[in-house]
Amino acid sequence: MEIVSSNCASLSNYEVFEHLQKVKDCRPKHKGQLATITYETLRYLENTPCKEQTAQSIKECIRELAPFKLHKTELLMIINNPPITPLEIQFIVEESEERLTEDQVQEILAIIAKHFPHVIKTPPDEDEQSE
Amino acid sequence: MFILAEMKNVTRIPPELFHLKLNDAIAGELNKKLANKVVLNVGLCIALHDIVNLQESYIFPGDGASHTRVIFRYIVFRPFIEEILVGKIRSCSQEGVHVTLGFFDDILIPPTALQHPSRFNETEQAWVWEYDTGDGSKHDLFMDAGETIRFRVTAETFHDTCPAGPTLKENQDNPENRVSYSLQGSINEPGLGLLSWWDN
Incomplete structure (x- = not known):
């Protein structure tokens, strides 16, 4: 091989x-x-949140996030684990303090919440049911 | 965390599979060969994605099977360095926190990469983050097995676990216990660690 x-x-x-x-x-x-x-x-x-995603919602989310000039890997992490707090953006996006203003962070979170509404609703302790 | 790897292989289709369509037979053989296995410097193979190119099949004298050169793409688990993953704590030990993703177990967060300051609690067999509440007192945050944890991948290690020749064997420390693909993680950043730590 x-x-x-x-x-x-x-x-x-x-x-x-x-x-x-x-x-x-x-x-x-x-x-x-x-x-x-x-x-x-x-x-x-x-x-993981991917269960509720659709090809359509991912495509549109990526299109709307394009103006923020995120790296491919950062976008991938955002799609795989959609952030819901500014703290999460901070460790996903490298040097986010310099590259993004606070307003932009809020905009990103709003876009994510719009396309993946299920992320916010999921209770954090859902793992306990599966065990 | 998943990538596509393109590979080339000469696949042998034994005569008992000749009733299948060639594509299906080859897909079956490739999955049998690679699924749930680590390929050195590629990652943990999950499932065949698609066949890119099929070349002519050959029959060799003395063998009833057909041999086909095939180029295919395989889904491989290989997180990139610096990627954030979510997993579950499998166990804690002096070496650090062992994390599992369910299909992949060889993830270790060493003590130096835990939140600071952390200590190992011998009786509970768990690592504890001594969180400074700000008013001089400390709040112990336990990392128990089974909890969901978010971590950053900091390093990956591949080991060739092929049986070594007799001369090499003596120098190696029990090669049977070596893990072919392992990851190292870290949680010493705000936002990383147990998900419950950062809920509010």
Whole structure:
């Protein structure tokens, strides 16, 4: 086996979730390691905000965030773990104090809240139910 | 946290799979070969994404199977350095806090990367952040197993776990216990650590 490119693209959690869902539902059922890793990864992703996202909402959110000149990796983190407080923006965006004003941070949070309204509603202790 | 890796492989399709469509047979074989395995310097393989290119199949003398050169893309778990991830605490020990994502367990947050000041509580087997409340007193914040934790990925380590030759073997410390892919995290920034710490 040969590696052509060890990183030809980054995937958002949503894309992986969608793909694995398809893998899981296909017939005949997969067995062995593929079934194990698909099950475990889906279990993890089910507890992340990507479960409620749609391709449409992600696309629009990225389009509206474009003027803030965020890096690709920062956008990816915002999509995977949508921030709801200014504190979260601070550790996602490098040197955010210099690159973003307080108003811009509020604008970003408003855009995220508009496109991913489920993030705010989810109670923080949802993990306890799954165990 | 997930990436696509493009790889090339000569896939052998044994005759008993000839009733399948070639694409399906190859996808099955690639998943059998790679799913849930770590590829050195690539990451933990999850599932086949798509087949990019299929070349002609060959049959070799003495073998009924067909061999096909295939270029494909695989979904791989490999967070980039500095990425923020959310996981659960698996356990605490003197070496630090062990975190799991469910499908990936080899994440360690060393004591130096915990919130400052932190100490290890031997009786509870948990790390404790001695949070300074501001009025001179301290508030102990425990990091118990099972809690949800947010951390930053600071380093990754790949180890070749192939069986070593006899000469190399003596120098290595029990190679069977080595982990092929492990991550190091840190939580010594405001906002990182247990999610419950930052709720209000």
